[in-house]
Amino acid sequence: MVRGGTFTKLDEKLRPGCYLARSHPSDAALAELLAVDIEGWKREAADVADDYRKFGSRLPTALEKELYNLGTRLSAATLPQKTTPTV
DSSP, X not given: OTTTTSEEEOOTTTSTTOXXXXXXXXXHHHHHHHOOXXXXXXXXXHHHHHHHXXXXXXXXXXXXXXXXXXXXXXXXXXXOOXXXXXX
């Protein structure tokens, strides 16, 4: 893997026995690691909104604004196209 460029050996004095692992952006494992469950977050935000309603007018405006902004970002989010890693 070192010869193939996937792993780069780090400075032995600074990081003995350590390697830097690199992955191609289309790597399925990397895509899975960075994936965001948009629908799951939407459900979670709805649950938070339900909890916030219990506070009524006592809820800090900043929290209300953050939840609104989260909802806006989630509504605009799209799922990435699935790619097949090249070998």
